[in-house]
Amino acid sequence: MGYDFTLADVEYLTSDDGRDALASVADRELSTRTRLADIGWARTRFGDRAGMLVETVILRRKAEAKIAGGAGWVLTDDALQQSTPTRVAAHRARRLRGRTVHDVTCSIGAELTELVGVAETVIGSDLDDVRLAMAAHNVPGAYLLRADALRPVTRDTTVVADPARRSGGRRTHDPAALQPPLPDLLDAYAGRDLAVKCAPGLDFDSLDWSGEVEVVSLDGGVREACLYSPGLSTPGVRRRAAVLRSDGTGFEITDAADDDIPEREPGEWIVDPDGAIVRAGLVRHYAAAHGLWQLDPRIAYLTGDSLPDGVRGFRIVERLKYSEKTLRQALARHDCGAVEILVRGVDVDPAVLRPRLKLRGSASLSVVLTRIGRTPEAFVCTPSR
Numbered sequence: 001m002g003y004d005f006t007l008a009d010v011e012y013l014t015s016d017d018g019r020d021a022l023a024s025v026a027d028r029e030l031s032t033r034t035r036l037a038d039i040g041w042a043r044t045r046f047g048d049r050a051g052m053l054v055e056t057v058i059l060r061r062k063a064e065a066k067i068a069g070g071a072g073w074v075l076t077d078d079a080l081q082q083s084t085p086t087r088v089a090a091h092r093a094r095r096l097r098g099r100t101v102h103d104v105t106c107s108i109g110a111e112l113t114e115l116v117g118v119a120e121t122v123i124g125s126d127l128d129d130v131r132l133a134m135a136a137h138n139v140p141g142a143y144l145l146r147a148d149a150l151r152p153v154t155r156d157t158t159v160v161a162d163p164a165r166r167s168g169g170r171r172t173h174d175p176a177a178l179q180p181p182l183p184d185l186l187d188a189y190a191g192r193d194l195a196v197k198c199a200p201g202l203d204f205d206s207l208d209w210s211g212e213v214e215v216v217s218l219d220g221g222v223r224e225a226c227l228y229s230p231g232l233s234t235p236g237v238r239r240r241a242a243v244l245r246s247d248g249t250g251f252e253i254t255d256a257a258d259d260d261i262p263e264r265e266p267g268e269w270i271v272d273p274d275g276a277i278v279r280a281g282l283v284r285h286y287a288a289a290h291g292l293w294q295l296d297p298r299i300a301y302l303t304g305d306s307l308p309d310g311v312r313g314f315r316i317v318e319r320l321k322y323s324e325k326t327l328r329q330a331l332a333r334h335d336c337g338a339v340e341i342l343v344r345g346v347d348v349d350p351a352v353l354r355p356r357l358k359l360r361g362s363a364s365l366s367v368v369l370t371r372i373g374r375t376p377e378a379f380v381c382t383p384s385r
Contacts, residue, residue, distance in 0.1 A: 002077030003055035010133040012049065013056060013074050021046055025053045026060075067110055073138045075108045079131055082164060083110035084197065087244050088216055088223050090114045092160075092195065095232065099193075102157040104149040105180075109135035109142065111160060116141035123154060149180050150188045158232070159189050162197040175202060182207070193231040200225045200279050214240040217276035225279070241280040249310070253277065259284035261293045269313040270295070270368050270379060271302040272342055296372045299345045307384060314342075314366050314381035322346065322369055322378040328357050330380050335361035340383065345371035 012018045024045070028038040042050035059080055063070025068086040075083075084092075093114040103111050106124030108131050115122045116139060124139070125147035126132050132144055147153045149161060163178035163185060175182035175198075185196065186207075200222045204213045212233035215225045234240075237254045244250040261284055277286045278300045287293055292304035307313040317334065320326050331339060337359050341350035346369050368379040 002059075003051050005052060005055075005074075005076055005130050005134075007130055007133055009052045010074055010130060010137070013052065014137045021049065021053055022056060025057045028057075030054065030058060030061075067113075069113065069138075073108065074134045075138070076131070076134075079108045079134070082162075083108065084162065085218055085223065086110070086114065087218055087246055091216065091242060091244055092197075092226060093118045095228070096158055096160070096195070099158045100156065101160055102154045103160040103162075104147070105162045105164075106135055106142075106144070107131045107162070109139035111162065112139040112142045115160075123157065125149070125153065150184055152188060152192075158193040158195070160195045160197075161185055161189075175207065192229070194227070194229040195232055196227040198225045198227060200276075212237050212240060213280070214242055215276040215280040216242045216244060217274050218244045219246055220274065222275040222279055239280045239282060241274070241276040241282050241286075243274045243276050253282050253286050253289060255280075255282060255285060257282075257285040258288045261287045263297070264293055266295055266316060266319065266379070267293075267303045267305040269304055269307055269315055269384075270381060271304065271307065271311060271313045272344075272368075273300055273302060295370055296345065299370055301344055301368065301370055313384045314368055314379070315384065316379050316381055317365070318380040320378050320380075322376040324353065324356060327367065327378050327380075330378070331357060331359060331365065331367075332361070334365060334380060335363045336365045336380075337361040338364040340364075340366040341369065342366065343369045346376045 013022065025042055028041065030038050039050060039054055042054050046053055056074060059075050059077060060071050060073060063073055063075060063080055066085050067073065067083060089111050096115065097118050099119050100121040101115050101119040102123040104125055106112055106126050109124065112122055112124045112135060122142040124135055124142045124144045127146065127148055129146060132146060136144055163180055163182055200215055202225060209227055211230045212228040213225055214228065216223050236256045239255040240252060242250065242252045271292060273283055273286055277283055283300045287302050290308040292302040295301045295303050318330055320330055339354065339357065339359060341353060343350060348369050366381045366383045368381060370377060
């Protein structure tokens, strides 16, 4: 558990004296090797304020990789963990361009900072006074107030909410266990234009949601799902996958796209679709858009004779009915010494299987384990990169 910041701490950290103190602490290495010595130095120099200063510098260093401008923010460890990465927040902000937006769970301001300059007016509210004070420093262009997310305090605004996905210190996928509870939040803003950030593992179908569900990944990792009410949704779209990359590239696909794909034998390549595509249920739509088809209609692996641009794939070298013995023999024939193992549809733990393969060779290969029909199969492959 991190340092427990107070309003007085935030006031000090954002003062001239606090900024000078933070600059001094930021000159320290604060690595695992030097942490104790650095904290001792800070206590000697800054007394009781050493804890907040050291914590803030460490958090700022972590924030640089997640939040644009985070190196100058004041924040808490828990708020940083739950904050939206800049690339994802910017993606959402573009959908809200020109609107008056109220983030009813604004925390330290990770969503607000991307809305400012894009939305017409930006309002943030939270029940946590400390996080509001931090947001006031981090995002000076937003209007802030203390308010309960379940008690609407603005009219004619587009509402953004990010319910906390932790219950009792653990992540939860139960909509009613979020803070505030998702069903209560949806009731509070019924009929309003609403965007709600949720865990990607949420059972969307159980919500009877009439708008759009967008699943978002960043650099290959699924980050969130967002529920968009009908007023914010694209007509005819119920599911969307947004595949984002930190370099600014990426693409989207929706269930309005064609999903007609052939049933054929495996092609030259195997493609493991991005997790956002899989979570959004758009594997067939993605395949149809790129001339691919499925290895098995119930499993998300795709195959084809060419790779979509920028996508990592696995060129099939050998196909075999899977058993540990047959796979071990195949890898030995290909002089394999290191193997990447991908699994869908069969009960195999790559970490357990890998040492049992007793690899001795020099080549680095990939193995795709899956099921086609009722038959477990293994594909020995060379990765495209």
